[in-house]
Amino acid sequence: xxxxxxxxxxxxxxxxxxxxxxxxxxxxxxxxxxxxxxxxxxxxxxxxxxxxxxxxxxxxxxxxxxxxxxxxxxxxxxxxxxxxxxxxxxxxxx
Numbered sequence: 001x002x003x004x005x006x007x008x009x010x011x012x013x014x015x016x017x018x019x020x021x022x023x024x025x026x027x028x029x030x031x032x033x034x035x036x037x038x039x040x041x042x043x044x045x046x047x048x049x050x051x052x053x054x055x056x057x058x059x060x061x062x063x064x065x066x067x068x069x070x071x072x073x074x075x076x077x078x079x080x081x082x083x084x085x086x087x088x089x090x091x092x093x094x
Contacts, residue, residue, distance in 0.1 A: 001019070007068055007071070011071055011072055013017040015079055017074075018081070020084075020086040021079075022036070022083035023083075024083070026083075027080035027081070027084045031080050031081070033073050039051040039066070050063060
């Protein structure tokens with residue numbers, strides 16, 4: 001299995017967050033992605049267990065999944081922000 005760092009690098013190459021080629025509508029929709037409060041609580045609990053060295057293998061797998069999804073969200077939102085910077089602001093379209 002690939003490490004989170006290797007997976008993040010592959011995602012970065014696939015998503016190309018530095019290329020702003022999304023429509024404004026798609027970019028705005030992607031900026032709305034995020035974890036639910038219950039997921040934030042789970043991540044905090046898993047992170048605390050990781051710091052204490054008490055994670056089970058299943059919990060480590062869950063934490064790795066959260067990390068991978070966090071990378072995905074960060075990359076697509078970076079791409080969204082880059083795309084919106086390239087779009088001229090049109091106040092009448094808002």
